[in-house]
Amino acid sequence: MRKFALARPAALAAAAVLLAPAATPAAAQEVWRIGEVAPLSGPAATVGTRLNKVTKMWVEEANAKGGIAGRKIELTTCNDENKPEKAVACARDMIEKGAVIIFGNALTASLRAIQPLVKSGPILLIPSPNVVPGADTYGFQVSPSDVDITEAIAEFLKANKIDKIGMVAATDASGEVGVASARKVFGDEKIELRLARIDLRATDASTQLARVAGSDIKVVYSSYTGGGAITVVKSFKNLGLAQPLIVSYGNISDAFVQLVKDVKPPRLLGTGVAGIVPEIVKDPGDRARSQAFLEAYAKRYAERPDMINLLGKAAVDVAEAILKTPNPKDYPAVKTFLESTPIPSVHTQRFSAKSHVGLDASSVIIVELKGETWVKADPVK
């Protein structure tokens, strides 16, 4: 067994670790410990890094002002690499260390893994439309749900008297959720749905589009986000399709515009919360806050914020409201507070004892890319 003669070395290494100067932090002044679980690498890195930028910006600003309610914020960001097991390890540790709030800036599977961990607090803030936390939990979703988004599309179709839609959805979790919402919503609304799934590895979407974008189809919807969405848009252009193409909220970004600006379909529409086009936000408070965030973000990072940043902003606003309650660690009290008090943000969040989704279909608008900016969509003829 000489191969395995590792015992003494292992003991020595362990001893070395023990003898190393214990870097236990001195009993510092009280801080708000806040956790963030986000995929910073791996296939969902785009989403994680964008949300992380907003969270970081919020912490910087708040701490520069001396913190919230007299305490500075200590943010721990944990990269889950889009793996549920990592997300669970991250979240468990955060809870153990007394995090008062956890930003669940991750994707579906990770969020589903974290949710059961906050059965008795702390508050888990979710900016993803794909996960709808139960009203009996401590999870709160600051985005309209995927069903809400789909309802907004259905509204738009009905307003334009369209009764058929073609949809391309990926084989990943977002596609799966998107298909479920579409079947339910369009079914309820008597809108005919023509559907094609596309593999994540696909380098061409023309067969999918050929299947769903017949001449009788007036609008095509791609629920895809990230690199795959670009494949769909480019194939759309290559097929010379004339219908307006609706892309999902995750693509309402400058990066996406840069990628598709040369291959734009005749009309490129998108879903998003109204705050992305502040001019059309009705509530003056919401409009001002959206405007202020868009400017602040652009100043901080020298790039235009996108939908995902905006949802991140909604999450940090809710977090700030929580920290301003008398005792943020009294989770049942915080839960009651959130369920009863509208939280002003880029869109005022209205949670209730029945729903932990802060926004609904009314906050979702259909936008359209004109030049290089997103504006309210024109009607479809």
Add this chain to the structure above:
Amino acid sequence: MTPRHGAIAAALALAAALPYLQILPAWTTALATVTAFMALSLIGLNLIFGVGGMLALGQAAFVALPGYAAGLLIKFGVPTMLAIPAGVVAAIAIARLVAEIFVRLPGIYFAIGTLGFAFVVEGLARAFPAYTGGASGLVLDPPVSLGRDGWYALGVASLAAGILAFAFLVRGRFLRSLRLMRHDELAAQVLGIDVPRLKARVFTIGSAYSAVGGILLAYFVRVLAPESGGVNASLESLAMVIIGGSGSLFGPVLGAAGVQWLFAVSGGAAHYELLVYGLGFFLVVLFAPAGMAGAIRRAWSAATRSRPGEAAPAADSASQAAAGPGAELPARQRQGSGVCLEVERVAKHFGGLRAVDDVSFEVRFGQIVALIGPNGAGKSTLFNLVSGIEPLSGGRVRLAGRDIGDAPIHVRANDIGRSFQVPRLVGDMTTLDNVVLRFDHLSDRATEDEHRRRARAQLAAFGLAEFADRPVREIGIGYHKLIELARASAGDAPLLLLDEPAVGLTAEEVARLAAALQRLKSLGTAILVVEHNMDFVATIADEVVVMEGGRLIARGAPASVMADPGVQAAYFGALS
């Protein structure tokens, strides 16, 4: 408890307590729990890849399978407590089944096959969301609620059990067989190892580790996503095993802990973690092929200036002293009498080529038969037919009256000792272990110590005692033929097949070889030799069989065969 065991226990206890001590930044209980389950599943990959040398590129499939199997069972109403073990059993059963396919895939094809399997599992998990939870993941509710410490205790305990089981299992005969199989599959077969079965066994045991670690992890996480069974997860597992030290006992643990900790401690480090991880992996494969375990071991032996490894057991040294150089072959029962090998109208066709055509002869116990003939006459093919490496196209091969024509190589090996033109020894193993390998797979199952004693005596009888404890690669090539002969004749196989045993030997060595063969003959062994060295053939052979163009053209006593005009023309030509 020896000091070594004490040290192991101390190190493990310390490692287990590490997350509570809070001296390693970011090394927390939850991370340690995930790492423990992951490391447990990696032990399986380490067995398959690190020890068995099978490049499995889809092992994550077996990490995810038990969770999916359990989830399916629960969906059909099976109680969770029952579904969990059943899921593990199902995963192991699937591993056993697909092993049947995979072990037949040589080299790179094994990697391709396993890779494909991971894609299939990941794809199926996505394709049927009603049963598997689809891309959003399968939610699993743990049947009992374990707290933070409960889960961690389960992690540490299961990992410790896994490591102990590995240490207990992967040693002695099993470890030797794996190393030989990894080194040379043909030699392994000829020494009596059923290679496909051994591979299937290794694959199944390894996958059992993957399954147990996988289901524990799945229930700890509560969500199982298709990606956890996919190719990327598999490649990452492989990376962890390699970083930790593939083939070593603690490699999987060190690798899992090192990589997980690296990602945790560099969390939010503005994208640098991928580069650090990539460089880490790259530098390990380039400069520290033994991984973290190897580096620690080296550092330790440098620090203590002691040679790693253990001295040979006392019993072995004693027997070594007893069996001085040039001792007689160990006493043993005499072989039978009469005909040992009977080759009857044997044929082998490759397409239209008749490599061996209607050849009949026999070798009696206590007889040395030399098989001669020009190159391409079919001698090697005939050898391969007798040892079972090639299937017969026609005719019969009988051994002591039994028809062995359909028996696989490893079954014949019990009765046939074989040496090769180029010796097939494992260079990294000691001479003694190379010979012990022969005893390992004979039907008599004596103890390990007994086998070692017999192997030492065998080496002594061939004048090789001084090399017993040195790795073969350190021993001059001139001795390799003799070592292989000692190995082939160990364990009293009734028939020896020797392929050009005298090639490359000095006159002195040839003489020693001839003496050894005479001794074996006197004990009743039947010996069939292919040889070109006619002087040598004339000295040792009782009978000569001459082949040409796949056919037997002459047979008889050496002197009369060599005088045969047909043989003269075909073989000796102008030389005489």
Add this chain to the structure above:
Amino acid sequence: MNLFTQSVISGLMTGAVYTFLGIGLVLVYRTARILNLAHGETFAITGVAAALLAGAGLPLGAALGLAILISLAFATGLHRFVLRPRAEWPAGTLILITLGAAFVVRGVLILLAGTDPLSFPVMFEGPPVRFAGGAMPLQGIALVVLGFGVSAGVGIFLAATRAGKQLLAAAENPYAAELLGVNVERARITAYAIGGLLGALAGVLLIPLIAVDFQSGLAMTLRGFIAAAISGMSPVGVLFSGLGLGLFEAMVGAYLGALYQDPVMFCVLILVALWQSRNIRFGGSRRA
């Protein structure tokens, strides 16, 4: 729109990608006996470099040229400074070294390009060509023509030219080739250079139709590997396996649904591996 025609067009384009990446892997495997898991990184490096350079204001042609050079430097450098000094190492370890190199590239690319996908404009602009109810972009035609054309060229080069045979000989028995006056080192570095060039070309042609990000490399390697494996690492076979895979993927996507693509395709892969290895006996040598 005709779904079948469009599926064939899509299949041709996808197949060209499989072939493009597969032939580079086969070439390096056949000449240097290494399964180069960093092969797809030449695709990613070219794409990211071209997008960044073009984004920085360089004319497209110059950006592409420079990007291809960087990719070539990577491919040949990997051989010259990493793999060549370790030529005696076991094949399995060398595979893992290339995997490590792929991980390093991924780490560098995420630093340079961030996590967002990048792209650059097409080289062949113009309205798509329409026939039989399908549409094919000019860039797609270029991809198909060059993808299969260049791959066929490489196949012919290996099988029918003196330099190609020298390359194969250098792979089969470097010692013998060297004794006969063949500059084995140059043969190998040529193989890596051609492989790198093919990966880079695939990037130049394909990325304008999709996008590239830091983790595209390994995905592309895998794609090429599947094609190469199904062909049995044959430079001519990979043309057909790539085409077959592309058509298969498009047809399954069009008529069966993309969810069933992977399980079916990889079951086929396993069967093919079984079929191809039927004649290989223990120890890896082919049966006579």
Add this chain to the structure above:
Amino acid sequence: MTAVLQVEALDGGYGKLTVFRGVSLAVARDQTLGLLGANGAGKTTLLKTIAGALPSTKGRVLLDGRDVTRMPAYLRARAGIGLVPEGRHILATLSVRDNLALTRAIEGHRPDLPPFEHRVAEVYAMFPRLAERASQLGGSLSGGEQQMLAIARALLLKPRVLMLDEPTQGLAPIIVQSLAVTLAGLKGRFAMIVVEQNKAFLEQLADRILQVRSGTLVAADGRPATDN
């Protein structure tokens, strides 16, 4: 004597392991040198080092007075050092003709070289068997034919010095005999070094026989070799 090949105090081996030490020898254009020695004595390593397939650690190798010690093997082959290696190393997946054509790598590096077709015709005349099997795969040849092919390949290099490593190994006596005849016919065209364990074979062929014993050269009678 004007030596074609001159080896001066050469040391060599594998990595850190020195296999032979202080080897000096010289062969003239019309001379055949036999090297006799047991397995492991260092004969093969010596030939590989002279051919440039292994690096030397000390000493020099001169070809026609030119120092080639630092040259890689393929350049030495182009310069005129031909080695028929132990085990023959036929390319099994290439045809006989393609095996021969591999040597065209030297074209353009040797001004005195006749056209390839002439050289091939010459070796086919010497080994008619190879001409018959020109389109067969190298792997399908018998041992004797493979040895012919290996020698033919080396001859196509138009060597200044031809080295043969254990040419009789594994060959049946009848083929060994015809090999001896063939090689005898080549004597005088260029310098030859033949390494063998088969003493009788060497005695037929060589003008001079030296022994290799544990990495050093000694005269056939066992006294230290004083070659140059």
